[in-house]
Amino acid sequence: ANISLWTVVAALQAVERSVDAHASRLLNLERRTVTTEKKYFDCEKTVVDFGNQLESKLAVLGTLIQEYGQLQKRLENMENLLKNKNFWVLRVPPGSEAPAAAFESESAYFSAAEWENLEEWQRELYKTVLRGKNEPLVSLDNTVSEPDLLSQLQREAAPCGGDKAASSEMPAEPSA
Incomplete structure (x- = not known):
């Protein structure tokens, strides 16, 4: 089977174009993966920050609830004293x-x-x-x-x- 040189060159050029197209798709996917990973790590960091903020706000809320309870007791004591004149x-x-x-x-x-x-x-x-x-x-x-x-x-x-x-x-x- 006699294949002409031009047919072989044309086939090699087609394979080269296909490889270049696949390489460019692969580079594009790599860039998108890196960008997605950065966004994912940023999201993880944001979740940790929100968790810390939530924890500190819950601690403050707990303190406020305790103080509210103490103030409620003081108010009840004051009302009892006022009732006794x-x-x-x-x-x-x-x-x-x-x-x-x-x-x-x-x-x-x-x-x-x-x-x-x-x-x-x-x-x-x-x-x-x-x-x-x-x-x-x-x-x-x-x-x-x-x-x-x-x-x-x-x-x-x-x-x-x-x-x-x-x-x-x-x-x-x-x-x-």
Whole structure:
């Protein structure tokens, strides 16, 4: 079988064109694969970042829920005290200022045993009352002499120590 040289050359050129076409398709697929892999790794990184953000936001949410529970308990305690009418409320009318009281000891006006028996929110409230937080004091049941307490705050008298505590104790339930 006699094949002419031109037929062989034409067949080789056709095979070459086919190989070039397949090589170009292969290069195109490789580029697309590299691009897809980059996008995939970027997506993985984004998922990890979102996971970390979600984790931190869940931690903050947990803290907020705990604080909400604590505030709810404090509110319930405050409502109970208000129902018993033996509680004082600090209120700031707009633009008013009251002098702050001197504050040396957390347990001022309380013996050590009494101070230890107070709940944390009661201690905080008592500290706030003593510090004054620049707020005038208002009695809810109008049975306490407000001027006496305000004059004591205005004098900025130092809180009493252990042996003076008995004579200067604030009554548990104010009386007229």
